Amino acid sequence: MTTRFFCLGFSFVCLVVACAGIEGLNLWPVPKSVSHGSQTLYMNKDFGLIFEGSKYTDASGILKDGFSRFLEVVEAGHVIDDNSTHLDHSSLLQGLNVVISSSDDELQFGVDESYKLSIAATGSPRYVHLEAQTVYGALYGLQTLSQLGHFNFTTRMIEVHHIPITIIDEPRFFYRGLLIDTSRHYQSLPMMKNAIDAMAYSKLNVLHWHIVDSQSFPLEIPSYPNLWNGAFSLSERYTMADAAEIVNYAERRGINVLAEIDVPGHALSWGTGYPSLWPSRDCPEPLDVSNEFTFKVIDGILSDFRKVFKFRFVHLGGDEVNTSCWTTTPHVMKWLRKHNLNESEAYQYFVLRTQKIAISHGYEIINWEETFNNFGKKLSPKTVVHNWLGGGVAQKVVAAGLRCIVSNQDKWYLDHLDTTWQEFYMNEPLTNITNPMQQKLVIGGEVCMWGEHVDGSDLEQTIWPRAAAAAERLWSPYDNLAKDPKQVTGRLAHFRCLLNQRGIAAAPLAGPGRVAPEEPGSCYKQ
Known part of the structure; x- marks a missing residue:
């Protein structure tokens, strides 16, 4: 069999690669x-x-x-x-x-x-x-x-x-993800469903739902109903029925939903409904490691999650934990001394105990890479380490025998508007990993749409088509991937126009993230 893919003859970059007049299929992502x-x-x-x-x-x-x-x-x-x-x-x-x-x-x-x-x-x-x-x-x-x-x-x-x-x-990686953050800005159910549709068009298969963070707690938790008092407003919330609707909508398109609670840091909003989760009102984050109620709440959340989020994995966060509140709050300091723990050991205690709670509910765990950087093989063997800080981490993770998801922020963070689609396309999850057994431990990758500067007005054009560029990297055989992004520009431009025709507000290729068309003209020339 032969595999032939070329850009459109009328695409603006086709003049560079001289593919005008050559028959092309314009399939995205490129099949095996x-x-x-x-x-x-x-x-x-x-x-x-x-x-x-x-x-x-x-x-x-x-x-x-x-x-x-x-x-x-x-x-x-x-x-x-x-x-x-x-x-x-x-x-x-x-x-x-x-x-x-x-x-x-x-x-x-x-x-x-x-x-x-x-x-x-x-x-x-x-x-x-x-x-x-x-x-x-x-x-x-x-x-x-x-x-x-x-x-x-x-x-x-x-x-x-x-x-x-x-x-x-067939896909190259089992895990092909898109993170959407609904804690920094609320995303409506229709916006979430549009994102799921576009994921299906691109052959991405995991929606990583970063539901809550320091800024807001928009999700109903029946076991602890005051938690969503931390939502931005009464209307910017999700019921458990809403969550079930998103999960069902995604599953019927072949997409799993990965739910995340980011602990012990990034949890300021939890204390709006339950102030005792804070070390103190003056020093409210991270969650109080000394309070048994903290772990009862986490257990309740994960128990409620299990009824809705059916994916094998749950994401427990664990990143960017500043433990200074633990060492400046008298009752927490007393607890640390009683248990002969310093602040780093308390961080480890929190992460490992939360992992055990998740495992008790039948989950395998995903944690951000700081947990591995700090605790290494002390993590549960059921841990998947989620890389984000930069390159080289995946090599260390798989060498330690743990699984890894690649999302290095310099290439696969969609909120970095200066990162071009070309950089998204060329980011290789298996860089410098040559051992076949270790390569299998890299279960895939994920592009991340953090929500500090994104809401319903600009979500889609910030995600697409750059997420689609990463989608081909994750789906297509390595040997079928272009060695130079110029070779795929016309085909991606064609797919971007296809997304527009299907009601997805994908931005033009001629620029970094979230740019507007420069002048009147055909969609295929932008």
């Missing part, structure tokens, strides 16, 4: 392998979904809903005419035949996301064939198929190019 021809077929207006030889019954309707979304995005709001009588019958695609090997549709970490998508050169009637081990692999196949179909303004039908075509595809 592709072979294709040059025919064009048309989707019948009654293009339907067929299960022949599939063990999967779709009792939950996940595939049916995915197919409906596929039709919606590929039609892009246009009115489809029934002009099939004017076309040769052999040029019509009658439907999509899906064969799924597994009857199970439980979404968990490491679920098989592979698929094979094919359209033959001949046949009557003609169908698109999609094979997958799981329904989630089939959903990714639908995302790829949606990029092959385009509305034809002459025939008023959806045309599919590059027939015959065979695509065999």
Whole structure:
């Protein structure tokens, strides 16, 4: 098989790479392998979904809903005419035949996301064939198929190019994440759902929900109902039913939701409802390590989480802990002396005890890298270390036998508006990790949308298309990735325009994060 991807002939960067006039597929992210021809077929207006030889019954309707979304995005709001009588019958695609090997549709970490998508050169009637081990692999196949179909303004039908075509595809990393921070600025449920939709288009599969922080506690916790007194306002809150809705919405698109409580630091807002969680009113952060109530509250939160957040992992934070309040508050100092602990040892005690609470609720743990930098192998072996401070940490983590997620802030922090999409694309999670067993311990990566300067007015254009650039790095085989971002500029520009057509406010490529179009012109030239 051959794999050929080139930028659009009319993209502004195509002049640099001289790809004008060369046939291109413009699929994003680039699949594992592709072979294709040059025919064009048309989707019948009654293009339907067929299960022949599939063990999967779709009792939950996940595939049916995915197919409906596929039709919606590929039609892009246009009115489809029934002009099939004017076309040769052999040029019509009658439907999509899906064969799924597994009857199970439980979404968990490491679920098989592979698929094979094919359209033959001949046949009557003609169908698109999609094979997958799981329904989630089939959903990714639908995302790829949606990029092959385009509305034809002459025939008023959806045309599919590059027939015959065979695509065999699977992700490089199991964990492909996007962090959204709802504590610095509240994000509405519709905004969260739009982000989930765009993640699915890009083949990202973990929404890291940084729900609470020092500034606000917007989530209802039934076990401790006063916690969300720390919300910014009465309307900037999430009920547990809201959280369940986000989890269900994401799961039906193949996306897990990772919930985070960041302890013991970044927790000032907790004390609005329960002031005894503070060491003192004058020195309120980090959480009071000497108070048993602190750990009862954490236990209650994680107990309530388990009823809604079904992902294998929970994120416990652990970063940027300034322990000075512990050493300047008399009752905490008394407790430290009683237990013969200094402030660093108390920090370790807090982190390890919180990990044990999470494990008791059936979770594996993710912690920010400071916990590893300070405590190393003392962390639970179920810990995944979340890198953020810079390069080189992943090497140390996997050498210690722990798993790692890469989010180094110099390349994959979306709030760094001076970081270009090219830098997002070229950031390699396995840098300087050559041992195959250690490479497997890098479970993936995540781009982070911290919310200090982002709300509903600018969320999407700050995330996209830079997050999509990282998405290809995390999905596509290493050998298929471009060695120079110029080689993919046109294809990413095409995907950015596709996001715009689907209602996602992705910013132009011509600049760093969150820029506006410079002048009138085609979307593909911005």
